Amino acid sequence: MAAAVAGFLLSVAVSCGSDDDTSPEPAAGAWPLTGVDAAGADLARPALAVKIENSAAARPQSGLNAADVVWEQVVEGGISRFVAVYHSTLPPAVGPVRSVRPMDPPIAAPLRGLLAFSGGQAPFIDATRAAGLQVVEPGTGPGFSRSADRAAPHNTYADPTALLGQADDAHRSPPPAQFAFGADPSAVASGVPAGRLDLALSAIAEPRWTWSAAEGVWLRAEGGVPALGADGAPLRATNVVVLRVDVVDTSFTDAAGNPVPETVLVDSGEALVATGGHTVEATWSKASVGEPVVLTLADGSPVTLAPGTTWVELVPNGSGSAAVG
Template structure:
């Protein structure tokens, strides 16, 4: 009881110091996917990453195994980057948590979650979530402010201050399968996904065997000077509804339901494959299959999952 009370007090302090509410506040894996078992697996590191135009270019995004794209207030977007294979020196800019993140992270074994703050009403959900919350108020030495852009778009995480080393592929209990491409598919070298106030374009680069990522019409490049590129892109159609949370301007935070089932399109190798997705329980990973139930394998490398309204 005492530990719970202390944890709640720490996170509450972080909110007061680090949460802003405006609308602009907004993998690599083995071919056989790891699954949970009675044996405890190491924890992934998940980081909530700002994606307002003033937050770009990003730092450390290229090292992520999986990047989830979520719609937030005002039709803008945020990223949830998951690290298991390697840890970069820095990740950011780091921003505040949303309710959708908590459901996404239930698929991992007690993930370490780095974020900059949360709405007060969301604190009880964070306290109850099966994760290790690490905002700046709890581990201040793990964060620093950059001088190249204004706050709040300049908060960066040093991952090694939170976990000593990358947990490895066994921590990626996403349910994804990797291997040879499915039969069929349609040739498609460019795909654009739109939110009300954001858009992402994925363009197949044959020479690099990756999809180059563009955000709002501009090619995405990290602060390390590398193009942001994905081996596999998943456009996952989900039920998107209003949550019980609003920002300071009265805009509602949309909630993307990632537990259940639906349709998706998987982009790999310059081709698009129709798929069905299924995640029966929050603790389960997400399986992507054909209509016949065969797995739709991903290519080895970084995976982007873009959550869009069904």
């Protein structure tokens, strides 16, 4: 176990930095994580990434529709969890908040802000700090609470404004853009019409995205059941980005003895981008823990998304699948 821990932390420490910043240039006056016009709002605050549960006992969650970006990943037992990123909108509460996992640092590190979670194994927390992120968890300051309406461990919630109020001097800058946005998104300009994405992250994590032309968004379902937030609103996204990824065993286990997997993100692979009722095939690459994912079309040009929210689906190679309907 000691060797596994040392190898895990070393992989984070040596891959956080890079001589080249691959972050896209955000449009002037636009929120960097959505490309939406900020209408004169103060862009100066940092980004907050929060680990949110997605087991059946955690639904419906609070605050997901307010996130600029949501990443979905497979964790132990085949369930999925989210890393929801807040910058342009700060809802009053988000959750249920759960513990950190080894792929969370490379997801959140390019934001150069704060990562909030309910706890976790020491090597994973250490790796989060090594990636340059500020760790925020119960006990570090205000902003976490327990709901009386849920049983533990599905009842921890967070107030994003209170968490951001804990930002230290090194983590108060706004995030760099993570994706390129434009009025002529790549999927619409060079892709094919599509009305549905059927994804399988595991045998029990099978999200579906259906295009709603009337609302101009993709609507989420969990195993065919419409996904709703705690406020009753359907979960939605302007863009859905599917990354085919390798998932490996970390040699760690959870409290129940289940193996903890890690999604390999400092890598490259196939991608599928869905925007505006269209999809386009692409490739993705990520040069280091601290750099964002780069999306590229077959001709080598960068992928452009429509201004708005983005969900990133990390679909395992081999055991996972992605079908367009």
